[in-house]
Each structure stands twice: as structure tokens, then as C-alpha cells.
Amino acid sequence: xxxxxxxxxxxxxxxxxxxxxxxxxxxxxxxxxxxxxxxxxxxxxxxxxxxxxxxxxxxxxxxxxxxxxxxxxxxxxxxxxxxxxxxxxxxxxxxxxxxxxxxxxxxxxxxxxxxxxxxxxxxxxxxxxxxxxxxxxxxxxxxxxxxxxxxxxxxxxxxxxxxxxxxxxxxxxxxxxxxxxxxxxxxxxxxxxxxxxxxxxxxxxxxxxxxxxxxxxxxxxxxxxxxxxxxxxxxxxxxxxxxxxxxxxxxxxxxxxxxxxxxxxxxxxxxxxxxxxxxxxxxxxxxxxxxxxxxxxxxxxxxxxxxxxxxxxxxxxxxxxxxxxxxxxxxxxxxxxxxxxxxxxxxxxxxxxxxxxxxxxxxxxxxxxxxxxxxxxxxxxxxxxxxxxxxxxxxxxxx
Numbered sequence: 325x326x327x328x329x330x331x332x333x334x335x336x337x338x339x340x341x342x343x344x345x346x347x348x349x350x351x352x353x354x355x356x357x358x359x360x361x362x363x364x365x366x367x368x369x370x371x372x373x374x375x376x377x378x379x380x381x382x383x384x385x386x387x388x389x390x391x392x393x394x395x396x397x398x399x400x401x402x403x404x405x406x407x408x409x410x411x412x413x414x415x416x417x418x419x420x421x422x423x424x425x426x427x428x429x430x431x432x433x434x435x436x437x438x439x440x441x442x443x444x445x446x447x448x449x450x451x452x453x454x455x456x457x458x459x460x461x462x463x464x465x466x467x468x469x470x471x472x473x474x475x476x477x478x479x480x481x482x483x484x485x486x487x488x489x490x491x492x493x494x495x496x497x498x499x500x501x502x503x504x505x506x507x508x509x510x511x512x513x514x515x516x517x518x519x520x521x522x523x524x525x526x527x528x529x530x531x532x533x534x535x536x537x538x539x540x541x542x543x544x545x546x547x548x549x550x551x552x553x554x555x556x557x558x559x560x561x562x563x564x565x566x567x568x569x570x571x572x573x574x575x576x577x578x579x580x581x582x583x584x585x586x587x588x589x590x591x592x593x594x595x596x597x598x599x600x601x602x603x604x605x606x607x608x609x610x611x612x613x614x615x616x617x618x619x620x621x622x623x624x625x626x627x628x629x630x631x632x633x634x635x636x637x638x639x640x641x642x643x644x645x646x647x648x649x650x651x652x653x654x655x656x657x658x659x660x661x662x663x664x665x666x667x668x669x670x671x672x673x674x675x676x677x678x679x680x681x682x683x684x685x686x687x688x689x690x691x692x693x694x695x696x697x698x699x700x701x702x703x704x705x706x707x708x709x710x711x712x713x714x715x716x717x718x719x720x721x722x723x
Contacts, residue, residue: 343376344376344377344378344421344422344423345375345376345377345422345423345424345443346370346375346376346377346378346422346423346424346425346426346439346443346500347377347378347379347380347420347421347422347424347425347426347503348366348370348377348378348379348380348425348426348427348428348436348439349380349382349413349416349417349420349425349426349427349428350362350363350366350379350380350381350382350399350416350427350428350429350430351382351384351409351412351413351416351427351429351430352381352382352383352384352386352390352394352412352430353383353384353385353386353390353407353412354386354387354388354390355386355388355390355430355431356386356388356389356390356393357544358430358431358432358544359381359390359393359394359397359399359430360393360394360396360397361432361544362428362429362430362431362432362436363379363381363394363397363398363399363430364397364398365435365436365437366379366426366428366436366439367379367397367398367399368437369436369437369438369439369440370439372437372440373439373440373443375439375440375443377422378400378420378421378422379398379399379400380399380400380401380402380416380419380420381394381399381400381401381402381416381430382402382404382412382413382415382416382419383401383402383403383404383412384404384407384408384411384412385403385404385405385407390430391403400419402415402416402419404416406514407514408514408515408518409514409515409516409518409519410511410513410514410515410516410517410518410521411514413427413518414511414514414518417503417506417507420503422503423502423503423504424442424443424446424500424501424502424503425500425501425502425503425506426439426442426443426498426499426500427497427498427499427500428497428498428499429497429498431543431544432541432543432544433466433497433540433541433542433543433544434455434497434498434538434539434540434541435498435538435539435541438455438498438538438539439500441536442455442498442499442500442536443500445500445534445536446500446501446502449532450532450533450534451501451502451505451506451526451531451532451533452499452500452501452502452505452506452522452523452526452531452532452533452534453499453500453501453533453534453535453536454491454493454496454499454523454533454534454535454536455493455496455497455498455499455535455536455537455538456491456492456493456496456535456536456537456538457493457496457538457539457540458476458492458493459492459493459535459536459537459538460536460537460538460539460540461537461539461540462539462540463539463540463541463542464542465542466540466541466542466543467540468553470553471553475553475557476493476494476495479494479495479520479557479560479561479564480492480493480494480495482561482564483520483523483524483564485571486564486567486568486570486571487524487527487528487567487568488527489523489524489527489533490527490533490534490535491523491527491533491535492535493535494519494520494523494560495519495520495560496519496538497519498538499522501522501526505526505531506522506526508529509522509525509526509529509531510525510636510637511525513563515556515559516556516559516560517556517559517560517562517563519560520560520563520564521563521567524563524564524567528638528639529639530639567632567637567638569624569625569628569629569632570625570629572625573621573622573624573625573628574621574622574625574626576618576621577617577618577619577620577621577622577623577624577625578618578622579618580614580615580617580618580621581614581615581618581619581622582618583611583614583618584611584612584613584614584615584616584618585611585615587603587607587608587610587611587614588608588611588612588615588697588700590603591603591604591605591607591608591611591693592608592693592697595689604689605688605689605692605693605696608692608693608696609692609696612696612697612699612700615700615704616700616703616704616707619704619707620707623707623711626644626711626715627711627714627715627718629641629644630644630715630718631718634718648715651712651715652716653712653713653715653716655712656708656709656711656712656713656715657709657712659705659708660705660706660707660708660709660712661705661709662705663701663702663704663705663708664701664702664705664706664709665705666698666701666702666705667697667698667699667700667701667702667703667704667705668698668702669698670694670695670697670698670701671695671698671702673694673698674691674694674695674698677690677691677694678691
């Protein structure tokens with residue numbers, strides 16, 4: 325991350341770099357109207373509670389003099405060239421000298437005088453302490469109804485479902501953590517989804533996480549907020565989906581395979597009627613397609629999970645490790661070959677039926693009930709063979 329550091333006129337408690345317990349990191353982009361008040365509140369809270377700390381303003385290219393104001397109030401300014409909420413915070417965290425870090429927006433919506441409560445939880449041994457605005461207080465006008473009743477609850481609910489996270493307010497901007505613990509997670513996102521990435525990875529890698537109630541005040545800036553409801557909401561949702569191959573690929577794939585197999589089992593003996601609607605070989609063809617797409621989705625979930633583990637994006641999964649003791653390349657090749665032979669055998673039966681008819685016109689309904697399963701088996705066989713080779717390639721680095 326490209327950044328430079330400028331020293332502000334800090335108080336004695338914040339100028340000492342050695343032995344600092346807490347670094348307060350604030351991302352900033354044109355916050356001249358509020359950054360000074362935020363820095364002062366944080367500095368006063370450090371002084372009041374006797375916490376050895378510093379205040380860092382990670383400036384993302386302000387053009388309104390926010391940097392000078394922050395320095396005048398005692399903050400250390402980190403200039404971050406690459407734009408983005410996550411980019412600013414990553415640079416601020418990297419520049420921090422404290423054992424603990426409290427991050428909060430520089431728009432004066434969060435109560436930095438509460439920092440001692442976060443520090444107390446970290447001292448108890450927690451790795452990540454989240455503020456929760458819904459357990460605390462959301463002042464009138466502080467959060468748009470769309471965010472309060474739809475955006476935050478839905479995205480938080482998805483995060484809790486996908487990752488079994490205990491956090492009930494994924495997007496609270498006021499949170500504290502152990503610097504060393506969060507740096508081990510290797511956070512990568514540069515935009516607003518950085519907030520979700522931190523919670524998801526902290527949960528996935530087994531960090532100790534808790535929440536405390538916090539208050540959200542109305543935005544006191546004299547300009548429109550940086551947050552864009554639909555764009556940033558989609559970026560959060562996209563991250564949650566991409567980071568959970570189970571929900572994006574595995575479960576839908578299993579559902580498609582199961583649906584395709586049930587429909588196929590019902591239609592292979594002959595047509596089925598529900599009322600006046602008749603389901604025949606045309607529906608069987610769609611069932612075959614569901615099986616093939618579903619199987620590919622399941623395989624893709626496995627490939628994604630292994631790649632994510634290899635890249636350090638996800639922790640090791642003992643269940644996956646046990647499974648691959650048995651799902652070796654050799655097993656995959658044998659299963660794939662059996663499926664290919666089964667498909668070829670079905671085609672041989674189809675050719676034999678055609679020969680009996682002296683290669684003349686055939687009953688398409690009867691023929692397709694032989695040919696379609698053959699195509700499915702043959703295609704699945706090649707998918708298994710190719711996937712087995714690719715899984716083995718991914719597994720080479722793990723071994």
C-alpha cells in the first residue's frame with residue numbers, strides 16, 4: 325500500500341511510540357467539518373482513562389485541508405494514495421504503533437469517548453470487539469430507513485447464516501481489535517466491503533469476537549456521504565457470496581442434482597401426467613441438464629474451497645482433508661471411466677434398437693429414454709476425470 329506518514333503535534337501520551345496500548349485509526353476523505361472534533365474526542369478519552377495511545381488519520385487524498393486540521397488537534401496523518409475505505413484503513417493499521425486498534429469514521433457519528441469499553445474487552449482476551457448500533461442507540465436521522473430496516477439486517481443476516489458469525493451488526497464502523505490478530509488474517513478488499521471481510525475472516529479463523537452497544541449520531545458533515553446505498557450494498561453482498569462457495573455453488577448444485585435425479589427417475593419408465601399436463605422426454609432432457617449443471621457446480625465449490633485455503637483466504641477444513649484421503653486421482657479416474665463406459669453402453673443399446681428397426685424410423689420417445697441417460701453418464705465421466713486432475717494439481721502445493 326502506497327502511503328507516507330506525517331507527524332502531528334501530539335500530546336505527550338501519544339508522541340511516545342514505544343509501549344503504546346491503543347491506536348485510534350480514522351479513515352478520512354474531505355472531513356474538514358468533523359475530523360477535528362473526532363480527533364479531540366479520541367485524545368480526550370485517552371487522557372481521561374489513562375490509556376497510552378495515539379490517534380492516526382489515514383487521509384485518502386483530502387482537498388479541503390483535513391490533514392492540517394487533524395495535525396492541529398494532535399493526530400498523526402498517514403497519506404494514502406490508493407482510494408477506498410479499506411485501502412485507507414489498511415494503511416492506517418499498518419502505520420499504527422499500538423497493540424490494540426480502534427477504528428472509527430471521521431464524520432463524528434461515533435462516540436470515541438467509549439473507547440475504554442472496547443479496550444476493556446480486548447484486555448479480557450477478545451481479538452475483535454464490534455460496536456452494535458442496534459443494541460445501543462440510533463439517534464433520529466442517523467441512519468436512513470433503507471439501511472436500518474433492509475440493508476443492514478439483510479446483509480448481517482446473510483453473513484450470520486453463511487459464516488455462523490456471532491456479530492449482529494456487520495457494518496458498524498466503530499470496532500476495536502488486536503493488531504497482530506487482524507494482520508494475520510491478510511485482509512485484502514479496498515472498498516466498503518472491508519468491514520464485512522474483517523468480520524467474516526475473524527469468524528472463519530476462530531478469533532474471539534464480541535459486541536458492545538454503541539451509539540450512532542447523525543452525520544455532521546457539510547457534504548453528501550461517501551457511502552452509495554446500492555453500489556456498496558452490492559459490493560458487500562458480492563463479497564459474502566464469493567467468500568462462501570457452499571452457498572454460492574455447493575448447496576444450489578446439490579439441489580439441482582437431486583431435482584434432476586428425482587425427475588429422471590419418474591420419467592425414465594414413461595410419461596407422467598399431473599392433471600392435464602403431460603411430462604415426457606422433453607422434461608427428461610431438462611432434468612439431465614440440471615444434473616450436469618448441478619454436478620459442475622458442486623465440483624466448482626470444491627475447487628474454490630481448496631484454492632481459497634491454499635491462498636490463505638480460508639482456514640484449513642478438517643472435513644475436506646479427511647475426504648481427500650479417499651478421493652484421490654486414481655479413484656477419480658476409476659469412477660470417471662466407469663461412468664464413461666456406462667454412457668457408451670447406453671449408446672450401444674440405442675444402436676441395437678436402431679439395428680432391430682433395420683436403421684429405419686425410430687420411436688423418438690423410447691430412443692431418447694436410452695440416449696439421454698447415456699449422454700449424462702458419458703458427460704459426468706469426463707467431468708470427473710478432468711476435475712480429478714485439476715484437484716490433484718491444486719493439491720500438489722498442499723502436499
